[in-house]
Amino acid sequence: MASATDGLDDVQSDRAAGVLIGQACGDALGVPYEFATPPGAGEAAEMTGGGLGGFAPGEWSDDTAMAVAIADVAATGADLTSPEALDAIATGFLAWYDSGPADIGVQTSAVLGATRDRLTDDVAPGALMTQVAADYAAEHERSAGNGALMRTGAVALAHLDDRVKLAEAARAVAALTHADPLAADSCVLWCEAIRVAVVGGQTDVRGGLDLLPPERRADWARWIDDALAGPAADFTPNGFTVTALQAATAAIVLTPASHGHAGEHLQDALHAAIRIGDDTDTVAAIAGALLGAKWGATSVPEEWVERVHGWPGRTGADLVTLARVASHGGSGSALA
Structure with a gap:
């Protein structure tokens, strides 16, 4: 079982509850503009649906669907570094894959498809999926896509009280589909940033640098500093996990808070993330998880909460x- 986080106070609990809904709203807002014309300067994104998957208005995409599969396991109180938890997450990913998702990344589709083809009753799905992902990375020079980073906010909810365990979990869950070390690094950094935001209300993407291998810390420090300097529009295209992290960081940090008003900053930063363009739903989903962790579920507009929906129903x-249960050490069972 994961370490309990029942020590969260009401404000921290609200922040934890904001992680998934913040992600989902960013995702649904970004869907209509994915690889299309983004909103112009000063123009707000709208949850009109459509996009690459022909989504319904307010429907989230693969970014949040895969995060839900992770959060369902976290909500059982599982240690996400354990083989049993990784098996359960992999099984959730396959259930989503089997549902025939309207939109799925090329690398993720290849890994999940090969895992489904090779999976038998006597094979552990987590270990198999991790090996398939490693094989894919060995055969493809560019395998550090943003597909692991887009879903990683859910991982942070399971280990808010142990940053070292959280870093291990981020790497293990990333490796299910993305074996490139840069993909795992980005997940470690973002999960630690979410943990810091939930626990302390701060935004610090550099805070997890010490959790990375020493030989890559200087590169990541430079990449993050570039994002903090901006402008945000520089970070496109953003299918690469490094650029996606930079885009989300820039949208959050370079968007001024309106007199410190939580809801306004969350909304403004999500619109800014989408205006960057390219992989708009993913960048906004990544940003939304950290914004939700910073400002809390109560900062998300009620009309957004009422409108968003998606797999699995x-x-x-x-x-x-779900986020609240996962962040409090689980309830023994996930939502039905």
Whole structure:
């Protein structure tokens, strides 16, 4: 079982509850503009649906669907570094894959498809999927896509009280589909940033540098500093996990807070993330998880919470509950 985090106070609990709903709202806002024309300067994104998957208005995409599969396991109180938890997450990913998702990344599709083809009753799905991902990375020079980073906010909810364990979990869950070390590094950095935001209310993407291998810390420090300097529009295209992290960071940090008003900054930063363009739903989903952790579920506009929905038949309110359960050490069972 994961270490309990029942020590969260009401404010911290609200921040934890904001992680998934923040991600989902960013995702649904970004869907209509993915690899299309983004909103112009001063123009707000809208949850009109469509996009590459022909989504319904307010429907989240693969980014949040895969995060839900992780959060469902976290909500059982599992240690996400354990083989049993990784098996359960892999099984959740395959259930989503089997549902025939309208949009799925090339690398993720290849890994999940090969895992499904090779999976038998006597094979552990987590170990198999991790090996398939490693084989894919060995055969493809560019395998550090943003597909692991887009879903990693859910991982942070399971280990808010142990940053070292959290870093291990981020790497293990990333490796299920993305074996490139840069993909894992980005997940470690973002999960630690979410943990710091939930626990302390701060935004610090550099805070996890010490959790990375020494030989890559200087590169990541430089990449993050570039994002902090901006402008945000520089970080496109953003299918690469490094550029996606930079884009999300820039959108959050370079968007001024309106007199410190939580809801306004969350909304403004998500619109800024989408205006960067390219992989808009993913960048906004990544940003939304950290913004939700910073400002809390109560900062998300009610109309957004009421509108978002997606696989596997969940609502925005369901995500708030799921994140709250996962962040408090689990309830023994995930939501039905």
